[in-house]
Amino acid sequence: MFDRTRWSAIGAAIAVTVAGGLALPSARATNTDGGGAGVVFVPIVPCRLFDTRPAPDNVGPRTSPLGATDIYTQQVTGTNGNCTIPAAATAVSLNVTTTNATAASYLTLWPAGASRPLASNLNWVPSSPPTPNKVDVKLSADGRVSLYNNAGNVDVLADVVGYYADHNHDDRYYTKTEVDGAVAAVDDRVITARSDTYPTTSLTVVGGTLQFLDGCLQADSLLDALVVPIIVPIGARLTSVDVDLLDSFTAIPWTVTLHRYTVTDTNSVGVPVATASGNGSGVKVIQAATLSPPDEVVDPGESFVIDFTTGFASANAFCGATVNYDLAG
Numbered sequence: 488m489f490d491r492t493r494w495s496a497i498g499a500a501i502a503v504t505v506a507g508g509l510a511l512p513s514a515r516a517t518n519t520d521g522g523g524a525g526v527v528f529v530p531i532v533p534c535r536l537f538d539t540r541p542a543p544d545n546v547g548p549r550t551s552p553l554g555a556t557d558i559y560t561q562q563v564t565g566t567n568g569n570c571t572i573p574a575a576a577t578a579v580s581l582n583v584t585t586t587n588a589t590a591a592s593y594l595t596l597w598p599a600g601a602s603r604p605l606a607s608n609l610n611w612v613p614s615s616p617p618t619p620n621k622v623d624v625k626l627s628a629d630g631r632v633s634l635y636n637n638a639g640n641v642d643v644l645a646d647v648v649g650y651y652a653d654h655n656h657d658d659r660y661y662t663k664t665e666v667d668g669a670v671a672a673v674d675d676r677v678i679t680a681r682s683d684t685y686p687t688t689s690l691t692v693v694g695g696t697l698q699f700l701d702g703c704l705q706a707d708s709l710l711d712a713l714v715v716p717i718i719v720p721i722g723a724r725l726t727s728v729d730v731d732l733l734d735s736f737t738a739i740p741w742t743v744t745l746h747r748y749t750v751t752d753t754n755s756v757g758v759p760v761a762t763a764s765g766n767g768s769g770v771k772v773i774q775a776a777t778l779s780p781p782d783e784v785v786d787p788g789e790s791f792v793i794d795f796t797t798g799f800a801s802a803n804a805f806c807g808a809t810v811n812y813d814l815a816g
Contacts, residue, residue: 525653526654531647533647536567536569536581537568540642554639555637558634560634561633577653580621580649581621583622583644583645584644585615585618585641586618588612588618588639590639591639592610592639593609594636595607595635595637596624597635598633600628684807700804705733713795714795716791720785720812721787724785724812724813728809729775731807732774732795734767734772736770742762743776743794744759745791745793747780757792760781761778
C-alpha cells in the first residue's frame with residue numbers, strides 16, 4: 488500500500504541532502520530494455536560532412552562520384568569536412584542528398600565494418616533532380632559510416648544535423664536503494680550538540696521581586712526559590728543543562744534541580760530528574776553546575792524548569808544556563 492507518511496519523509500530527506508541540486512523525479516525515463524541505459528540526441532548547427540562533387544562544391548577527401556556497387560567509407564567522429572563530432576557519438580543524424588545520377592539506383596548507409604543490410608535510404612532514377620532524405624545511422628566503434636551505391640554513377644553529399652550519445656538516464660534520479668537509504672537516514676537521524684542559552688536578561692519573573700547581583704539574578708527574601716523555565720522541542724532527548732551561578736561572599740550551600748512537569752486534568756505535577764549542589768565557598772566566584780538527566784525524552788504535555796531551591800534568597804545568584812539536547816528522528 489502507498490504510504491503517504493513514508494514518502495513525505497523521503498521528500499524531507501532529499502530536501503536536506505540535495506540543497507546540491509538533487510530532487511526526486513516525477514517519472515523515470517528508461518529504454519525499452521527496462522534498464523536505465525539509453526541514448527540522447529544532441530542537435531547541432533548543420534554542417535557539411537562530405538560532398539563528392541568536384542570543386543568548388545567538394546568537401547572532404549573524395550572528389551569523384553560513387554560508381555556501380557561502389558562502397559565509400561567516411562569518418563564521422565573527430566574533425567572531418569566542415570564538422571567536428573565528439574568521439575562519444577554512437578550514431579549520427581544526416582541529411583543525405585544524391586545528384587548527377589546516371590542510372591536508377593539506391594543508396595544504403597550502415598556502420599562501417601558491419602555487414603551491409605538489405606535496405607535502402609535513398610532511391611532515384613536517371614536525370615532526377617537532387618534527391619534528399621533524412622538518415623539516422625549507427626556508427627562503428629571507431630566512428631565511421633559506409634555508403635553503397637547499387638548502379639550507375641552518383642554524387643553524394645551529407646550534412647550532419649545532430650548526433651546520438653549513450654547516456655544512463657537513471658543518473659538523474661534516485662534509485663530504489665538511494666531512496667531506501669534516505670528514508671533510513673530520516674528514521675535514524677540524530678542532530679547532536681544542539682544548545683539553547685538562557686541569559687538572565689531573557690527572563691520574565693512573576694510573583695516576586697528580583698534583583699541583580701553582579702549581573703546575575705537573585706531572589707529576594709520574599710521568594711522561597713528562583714525558578715527558570717526552559718524550552719525543549721517535543722521529541723528531543725535532553726542531554727544536560729549547564730548552569731552558571733554566583734557563589735557569593737557568604738558561605739551558604741546552594742542546590743539546583745531540573746524538574747519535569749507534566750500537565751494533568753487538574754494540575755501540573757513536577758518530578759526532579761537531575762540535581763547538583765555545593766556547600767558555598769564564602770568567596771564571590773562563578774560556579775558551574777551540570778544537570779544530566781538519564782535519557783530524558785520530551786513528550787507532549789511536558790515542560791522543564793531549573794529550580795534554585797536553596798541559598799538564592801540571600802547570597803547566591805543565577806547567571807545563565809545552556810540547555811543541550813539531541814533531535815532524534
